[in-house]
Amino acid sequence: MKYFEVTFTAQPCNEIITDVLSGLTADIGFESFVECENGMKAYVQQSQFDEEALKQVIENFPIPDTIITYSITEPEDKNWNEEWEKNFFQPIVIDNRCVIHSTFHKDYPKAEYDIVINPQMAFGTGHHETTSSILGELLEADLKGKSVLDMGCGTSILAILASMRGAEKVTAIDIDDWCVNNSRDNIALNGISNITVELGDASLLKGHEPFDVIIANINRNILLQDMPAYAACMKKGSELYISGFYTQDIPVLREKAESLGMEYVHHREKHNWAAVKFIMKK
Numbered sequence: 001m002k003y004f005e006v007t008f009t010a011q012p013c014n015e016i017i018t019d020v021l022s023g024l025t026a027d028i029g030f031e032s033f034v035e036c037e038n039g040m041k042a043y044v045q046q047s048q049f050d051e052e053a054l055k056q057v058i059e060n061f062p063i064p065d066t067i068i069t070y071s072i073t074e075p076e077d078k079n080w081n082e083e084w085e086k087n088f089f090q091p092i093v094i095d096n097r098c099v100i101h102s103t104f105h106k107d108y109p110k111a112e113y114d115i116v117i118n119p120q121m122a123f124g125t126g127h128h129e130t131t132s133s134i135l136g137e138l139l140e141a142d143l144k145g146k147s148v149l150d151m152g153c154g155t156s157i158l159a160i161l162a163s164m165r166g167a168e169k170v171t172a173i174d175i176d177d178w179c180v181n182n183s184r185d186n187i188a189l190n191g192i193s194n195i196t197v198e199l200g201d202a203s204l205l206k207g208h209e210p211f212d213v214i215i216a217n218i219n220r221n222i223l224l225q226d227m228p229a230y231a232a233c234m235k236k237g238s239e240l241y242i243s244g245f246y247t248q249d250i251p252v253l254r255e256k257a258e259s260l261g262m263e264y265v266h267h268r269e270k271h272n273w274a275a276v277k278f279i280m281k282k
């Protein structure tokens with residue numbers, strides 16, 4: 001997976017401005033944000049980058065008298081990845097029940113569910129608030145014998161936990177071929193044989209039989225755009241778990257889900273990132 005590093009310079013520069021800027025750029029696909037002198041650096045997958053949308057964000061920036069400029073560079077995949085693995089990916093335990101670690105970790109806690117992930121550049125180690133919130137939901141959900149779709153699977157961490165929790169058949173889809181390859185490696189590492197990984201987007205769902213459970217941790221705009229395709233693959237009682245957006249985006253996503261026949265069940269929040277559960281009523 002290839003990323004762009006976008007360095008934003010803001011004048012004036014303060015926490016409110018960088019918070020608003022990270023919220024608005026998260027809505028157009030940016031995934032991680034690091035504050036730096038006079039602004040912030042933000043990372044977006046090259047396949048997700050829409051420079052026109054970025055220009056709109058800056059042009060319509062809601063705080064008056066703020067001047068924002070940016071420059072784009074391409075971080076080198078390999079070094080970035082190695083640095084990140086060495087420095088950031090530590091084993092993590094979710095809700096005292098599920099440990100996620102990599103093959104290079106020798107000492108990690110024991111737990112009921114043990115997931116091995118070699119993430120390379122794919123999103124999904126359990127550390128991001130959105131991933132850990134959905135993992136928490138899956139630990140509580142009844143998945144025994146269910147068919148599950150993991151849309152935007154990244155490393156396939158969510159699909160793997162769904163399978164370990166008793167799902168009968170899991171489909172994992174991502175638009176990024178790096179994620180698809182990484183998913184296949186991770187699924188094999190965990191000795192799982194009931195997950196099918198496909199390269200593509202919601203158009204693959206056309207005519208698909210209904211899933212019992214759909215998980216989609218992507219972002220606000222893609223969820224709004226693709227929710228009708230997800231709804232078309234749900235039946236009465238099917239559950240939809242979505243994440244990848246901020247708590248302030250819940251109302252618009254809820255309105256969309258309700259317009260498609262779903263009912264809001266509950267949501268979780270972590271550092272302003274949200275995860276919402278819906279159930280299909282029709």
Ligand SMILES: C[S@@+](CC[C@H](N)C(=O)[O-])C[C@H]1O[C@@H](n2cnc3c(N)ncnc32)[C@H](O)[C@@H]1O
Nearest residue numbers: 123124131152153154174175176179201217218
């Ligand atoms: C935030 S990551 C989530 C990864 C993983 N499911 C997790 O929870 O950690 C979002 C993933 O969605 C994929 N993606 C983005 N747009 C998509 C689309 N329209 N359809 C399917 N996958 C998409 C990205 O390539 C990325 O791997």
